[in-house]
Amino acid sequence: MTAEPSRSAARIRASDADREAVVERLREAAAEGRIDLDELDARLNLALTAKTYGDLAPLTDDLVPVVPDAGEPLTLRGGMHGVRREGGWKVPPRLLVQAGMGGARLDFSRAECRLREVELEVDAQMGGVRIVVPEGWAVDTDALDPGLGGVKDRTSGERLPGAPLLRITGTCGMGGVRLRNPGFLERRKQRKELGR
Numbered sequence: 001m002t003a004e005p006s007r008s009a010a011r012i013r014a015s016d017a018d019r020e021a022v023v024e025r026l027r028e029a030a031a032e033g034r035i036d037l038d039e040l041d042a043r044l045n046l047a048l049t050a051k052t053y054g055d056l057a058p059l060t061d062d063l064v065p066v067v068p069d070a071g072e073p074l075t076l077r078g079g080m081h082g083v084r085r086e087g088g089w090k091v092p093p094r095l096l097v098q099a100g101m102g103g104a105r106l107d108f109s110r111a112e113c114r115l116r117e118v119e120l121e122v123d124a125q126m127g128g129v130r131i132v133v134p135e136g137w138a139v140d141t142d143a144l145d146p147g148l149g150g151v152k153d154r155t156s157g158e159r160l161p162g163a164p165l166l167r168i169t170g171t172c173g174m175g176g177v178r179l180r181n182p183g184f185l186e187r188r189k190q191r192k193e194l195g196r
Contacts, residue, residue, distance in 0.1 A: 023048065025063065
């Protein structure tokens with residue numbers, strides 16, 4: 001924990017990459033027929049001159065992407081020894097996690113995710129499910145049954161423009177579901193991979 005007061009993500013300065021991501025999303029929306037060319041032009045001007053995340057967010061909030069049929073979900077089973085998914089893995093649209101007695105750990109902090117929404121169905125059973133979510137991702141646990149283990153969500157809760165929504169359903173069982181943002185060690189690994 002830091003002593004400085006937490007700042008709202010809406011007030012954080014946007015980078016060129018953040019503006020470009022919004023511009024790309026707006027172009028996709030125009031190609032899909034979601035917005036007309038006049039509206040595209042107006043939103044592009046606002047995106048290119050945006051100073052903060054708060055300026056960017058309203059430009060794409062009403063553009064819900066079409067999610068293609070995801071097919072079969074990626075299924076992870078913990079069994080007796082547990083299961084982990086971490087590092088540079090590619091996030092599918094749907095995941096099913098059965099923790100078993102050994103538990104399950106999903107670390108999205110270095111994962112490749114180009115989706116606007118990810119569906120995660122959990123069955124925490126005895127071992128529980130531990131999830132690490134990058135800063136800026138949104139998490140929805142409204143449809144998650146707390147069971148006996150309950151849900152502990154320690155994520156920041158503020159969604160940045162273009163960041164995915166992780167929608168979690170299923171049951172917490174006896175082991176529970178724990179969510180948090182990356183800690184010092186995860187951030188350090190990520191910086192090393194990026195060469196910083």
